[in-house]
Amino acid sequence: MNALDTFRDAVGESGAVCVRGGGTRWAVGGLPRPGTREVVAPSGVKRHDPAEMIVSVGAGTPLGDLREVLRPTGQETTLDGPDGCTVGGVLAVGHSSLRRARVGALTDALLEANCVGANGRTFTAGGPTVKNVTGYDLCRLLVGSLGTLALMGEVLLRTRPAPEHAMWLEGEVEPDEVAAACYRPSCVLWDGTTTSVCLEGYQVDVVEEVSILRRLGFREVGGSPVLPPFRARWAGNVPEGAVLEIGTGVLHQPLPADLPLVDPAVARLAGRVKVSFDPTGRLNPGRDPYREAA
Amino acid sequence: MEVLGPDRVTDGSAARRLYSRDGSVIEGGRAGPVCFPETTGEVVGCVQAARAHGRAFVPRGAGTGLTGGSVPCDDPVMIVTTRMNQILEVDRGRRVAWVEPGVVNLDLAHHLAGSGLHFAPDPSSQQACTIGGNVANNSGGPHCLAYGVTSAHVAAVEVVLSDGTVVVLGEEQGDSVGLDLRGAFVGGEGTLGVATKIAVRLTQDPPKVATLLLDFVEVADAATTVSAIIAAGVLPAALELMDRRVVEAVEPFVHAGYPLDAAAVLIVELDGLPGGVAHEVGLVTRIGSQGGARTVRLAADDAERDRIWKGRKSAFGAIANIRPDYYLHDTVIPRTKLAGVLDEVYAIAERHDLLVMNVFHAGDGNLHPLLLFDSREPGVMERVLAAGEEIVRASLAAGGVLSGEHGIGLEKRRFMSLQFSPEDLAAQDALRRAFDPDGIANPLKVLPTGASCGDVNALDVVPDGVWV
Numbered sequence: 001m002n003a004l005d006t007f008r009d010a011v012g013e014s015g016a017v018c019v020r021g022g023g024t025r026w027a028v029g030g031l032p033r034p035g036t037r038e039v040v041a042p043s044g045v046k047r048h049d050p051a052e053m054i055v056s057v058g059a060g061t062p063l064g065d066l067r068e069v070l071r072p073t074g075q076e077t078t079l080d081g082p083d084g085c086t087v088g089g090v091l092a093v094g095h096s097s098l099r100r101a102r103v104g105a106l107t108d109a110l111l112e113a114n115c116v117g118a119n120g121r122t123f124t125a126g127g128p129t130v131k132n133v134t135g136y137d138l139c140r141l142l143v144g145s146l147g148t149l150a151l152m153g154e155v156l157l158r159t160r161p162a163p164e165h166a167m168w169l170e171g172e173v174e175p176d177e178v179a180a181a182c183y184r185p186s187c188v189l190w191d192g193t194t195t196s197v198c199l200e201g202y203q204v205d206v207v208e209e210v211s212i213l214r215r216l217g218f219r220e221v222g223g224s225p226v227l228p229p230f231r232a233r234w235a236g237n238v239p240e241g242a243v244l245e246i247g248t249g250v251l252h253q254p255l256p257a258d259l260p261l262v263d264p265a266v267a268r269l270a271g272r273v274k275v276s277f278d279p280t281g282r283l284n285p286g287r288d289p290y291r292e293a294a
Numbered sequence: 295m296e297v298l299g300p301d302r303v304t305d306g307s308a309a310r311r312l313y314s315r316d317g318s319v320i321e322g323g324r325a326g327p328v329c330f331p332e333t334t335g336e337v338v339g340c341v342q343a344a345r346a347h348g349r350a351f352v353p354r355g356a357g358t359g360l361t362g363g364s365v366p367c368d369d370p371v372m373i374v375t376t377r378m379n380q381i382l383e384v385d386r387g388r389r390v391a392w393v394e395p396g397v398v399n400l401d402l403a404h405h406l407a408g409s410g411l412h413f414a415p416d417p418s419s420q421q422a423c424t425i426g427g428n429v430a431n432n433s434g435g436p437h438c439l440a441y442g443v444t445s446a447h448v449a450a451v452e453v454v455l456s457d458g459t460v461v462v463l464g465e466e467q468g469d470s471v472g473l474d475l476r477g478a479f480v481g482g483e484g485t486l487g488v489a490t491k492i493a494v495r496l497t498q499d500p501p502k503v504a505t506l507l508l509d510f511v512e513v514a515d516a517a518t519t520v521s522a523i524i525a526a527g528v529l530p531a532a533l534e535l536m537d538r539r540v541v542e543a544v545e546p547f548v549h550a551g552y553p554l555d556a557a558a559v560l561i562v563e564l565d566g567l568p569g570g571v572a573h574e575v576g577l578v579t580r581i582g583s584q585g586g587a588r589t590v591r592l593a594a595d596d597a598e599r600d601r602i603w604k605g606r607k608s609a610f611g612a613i614a615n616i617r618p619d620y621y622l623h624d625t626v627i628p629r630t631k632l633a634g635v636l637d638e639v640y641a642i643a644e645r646h647d648l649l650v651m652n653v654f655h656a657g658d659g660n661l662h663p664l665l666l667f668d669s670r671e672p673g674v675m676e677r678v679l680a681a682g683e684e685i686v687r688a689s690l691a692a693g694g695v696l697s698g699e700h701g702i703g704l705e706k707r708r709f710m711s712l713q714f715s716p717e718d719l720a721a722q723d724a725l726r727r728a729f730d731p732d733g734i735a736n737p738l739k740v741l742p743t744g745a746s747c748g749d750v751n752a753l754d755v756v757p758d759g760v761w762v
């Protein structure tokens with residue numbers, strides 16, 4: 001029996017069930033209802049094909065393991081998070097990388113997913129190639145769904161050339177000035193006084209842009225600033241202690257944020273999607289992708 | 295109920311004939327009333343009128359689709375977006391623009407020219423196709439290799455659902471809140487509702503662009519060079535292949551400088567900051583020469599670059615001089631398999647005594663074999679369809695997929711069961727039913743069912759026993 005079949009049998013055909021990942025973002029969208037059975041997705045990198053820029057992994061693979069396999073080939077995925085979180089967990093939570101402006105949204109990273117549906121049977125979403133519009137785009141729907149529509153067992157991810165060089169800078173400069181001075185910085189953060197910038201690409205280009213930013217008053221720093229733990233959606237100001245991602249509207253703040261107001265018509269549509277995929281509500285009961293601020 | 299004035303709805307036979315076809319070879323569609331709404335409210339009215347009369351509705355942009363996506367089955371209400379063609383707002387700071395669905399792709403490009411920003415998807419049909427159609431088909435184009443297809447450039451979309459409610463899916467910035475219903479809607483081929491406003495993401499123009507033309511004596515060498523470039527860690531902005539027949543067709547008109555005796559040429563475009571571009575030009579030149587390129591020419595200036603691209607973009611127009619009709623295919627294969635599958639494509643065409651030309655997005659393995667024929671020749675259509683099916687099967691056998699950018703529509707639903715299991719298709723249908731429980735939004739498209747579409751020809755026959 002292959003790993004996916006074992007996973008399918010563990011999920012079974014009835015009873016509330018959720019997948020235990022690395023536990024690093026366990027509470028996002030709510031905790032599983034008490035009594036929910038925990039299963040574990042297959043782990044391990046199955047196949048990395050650098051010339052196709054794809055990698056096939058068990059959804060239970062820790063991000064650190066995936067990074068280790070990719071690093072020697074000079075490639076990476078756009079999945080972001082601590083080494084201990086799992087590939088499936090990152091996809092289920094659905095937060096894009098801080099470097100999104102350069103590397104793209106997380107929702108574009110998943111090419112194919114072998115899943116177990118609420119009926120306990122396996123199905124495949126997406127396809128094996130880097131470009132594909134065959135049928136409905138279930139992969140993008142699965143990213144950020146918190147495992148409420150189907151449980152991912154094995155996934156095929158897009159890889160990309162890792163940048164040759166990366167550099168973080170900060171300065172007491174308005175973020176708008178960075179936009180005017182740089183070409184596609186991978187990240188720009190603003191805490192109300194200080195702007196932090198990540199530049200990446202070929203070393204010659206990064207060095208050139210660093211010198212431009214230095215003239216604007218930036219200095220080099222060792223890495224990204226430490227971000228406060230809670231996410232919110234920017235509503236026009238950056239409160240004390242918070243850090244705004246310029247370009248995505250995600251606010252990182254010290255305190256939990258109010259939940260977003262969801263248009264009732266959108267909520268009804270989302271509810272129909274949930275019922276259509278999981279009529280008895282057995283997948284991740286207690287979790288709700290809309291019970292998350294950003 | 296009165297929804298639109300008499301000048302914006304017609305059930306005259308000329309209009310119904312005109313709107314019964316799209317850019318595909320599919321004939322025999324039957325349109326009902328043809329409506330030209332101008333506002334979201336009017337689209338809601340059209341949908342409600344369809345419901346009230348027990349009819350389906352079909353959204354339609356410019357009708358350039360190549361799979362029969364907007365071909366009507368059984369007299370539906372046609373919702374044509376061509377009068378919803380306003381660019382509503384361009385927010386340069388936040389790099390998003392709100393546009394109506396009927397805005398023509400190239401008009402948006404012209405509108406943004408000089409602003410330092412652009413909308414990345416550039417389908418070869420961009421002179422005519424609409425942003426709404428791009429969204430519905432998740433369209434691609436030469437410059438989608440590094441930057442991603444339409445879905446990566448749609449931040450939010452306002453949709454009229456099939457029950458007449460209006461929803462905005464996605465966010466102007468950042469990830470979708472909750473489920474990525476935006477991502478699910480894009481590529482829905484008009485079966486999930488009508489897009490009435492779209493927030494497109496704008497991409498910063500690259501400070502430096504280098505365009506290279508490589509020519510080869512063997513098609514296989516060109517194909518192998520494509521994957522060698524990617525394997526070396528270079529992700530070009532565009533990487534296109536044209537074979538000898540295409541070169542012969544366009545060069546006399548465009549004078550792009552394509553060598554007429556080449557078996558294939560590659561256009562490689564590299565962009566970004568100057569240092570990296572120079573480095574990659576060196577790398578691609580070396581890989582090309584090692585891979586058998588006879589010459590590697592770097593466009594010296596914008597005029598030369600424009601000529602190189604003009605040849606690529608005129609390919610479809612130029613072939614009209616060779617045969618009156620064409621059938622353009624669209625499959626994707628792993629790029630490392632390009633050489634072998636291209637060989638098969640040539641052999642398939644030869645077996646069916648058809649002319650084939652290849653001009654395609656080689657960088658992501660997106661094949662576009664173009665079968666040329668004259669539909670007046672008796673029996674030719676059968677040969678064209680048989681060859682097409684063999685190309686599809688060869689692509690799937692190589693580990694590929696049915697479509698890279700044109701979608702499924704009516705054309706390929708009979709092949710869906712070759713790629714997907716009944717469980718896979720049931721999951722896709724779960725999404726569709728959630729958006730359109732009554733099955734009135736562009737019915738019969740995408741998923742294979744037993745029912746057939748109007749009087750549509752042989753293309754649409756789904757074999758017995760397939761998934762329903």
Ligand SMILES: Cc1cc2nc3c(=O)[nH]c(=O)nc-3n(C[C@H](O)[C@H](O)[C@H](O)COP(=O)(O)OP(=O)(O)OC[C@H]3O[C@@H](n4cnc5c(N)ncnc54)[C@H](O)[C@@H]3O)c2cc1C
Nearest residue numbers: 355356357358359363418424426427428430433434484489
């Ligand atoms: C010569 C030629 C070259 C082409 N090159 C490319 C290419 O390089 N890349 C590529 O991807 N495609 C290409 N195409 C295919 C086609 O142009 C694209 O699919 C295009 O996006 C369709 O846009 P349209 O406005 O013509 O849509 P239509 O053909 O009118 O409709 C296409 C589909 O979209 C749906 N639709 C249209 N508008 C809406 C809306 N507002 N809301 C919901 N659904 C809607 C329709 O129901 C239908 O299913 C080419 C076609 C031709 C003829």
